[in-house]
Amino acid sequence: MRQSGSVTLGAALCTAAALGLAVPPVAVAVPDRCSYVSSTARPTLTLGDTGKAVRQAQCLSNVWGGQPPKLALDGVFDSVMLKKIEWIQSCHGLPPSGVIEGRTWQVLYDPALDCYHPYPS
Numbered sequence: 001m002r003q004s005g006s007v008t009l010g011a012a013l014c015t016a017a018a019l020g021l022a023v024p025p026v027a028v029a030v031p032d033r034c035s036y037v038s039s040t041a042r043p044t045l046t047l048g049d050t051g052k053a054v055r056q057a058q059c060l061s062n063v064w065g066g067q068p069p070k071l072a073l074d075g076v077f078d079s080v081m082l083k084k085i086e087w088i089q090s091c092h093g094l095p096p097s098g099v100i101e102g103r104t105w106q107v108l109y110d111p112a113l114d115c116y117h118p119y120p121s
Contacts, residue, residue: 034059036075039109045100049077057081057100060108061088091115 036056043053055075061084062070071081085104086096092107100108 033063042102042105045077047077047079047082047098050075054081057085057105057108061085064088064108064111087115087117087119091117 034056036052036059041053041056045054045057052075054077055073057077058071058073058075058081061081062073071084082098085100086098088107088111089098089104090096092112094103094107
């Protein structure tokens, strides 16, 4: 099924390019690069949390891409990480709560196309 989604996305991007539409770069998460915890370990994370799961979320958000600078992989959920998570959430149509929970983990592991929302300054 994963391959089918890739084929569909590829077809959509080819069609957009053929029609002369701007085709954004595709951000692809590579969970193998981020192996601080199992991909099934998806605890709720909030500002101030620390540990391996935070480091996993930092790594995945860096692979995700976008305009903001990469997060330090220090395992600390600080204000810089909060801002990036809120931005990623808004890019995927989620409420920008800054809380990493089920749906946010899902988009970190399987992101959509790059975001056109400006990164907050």
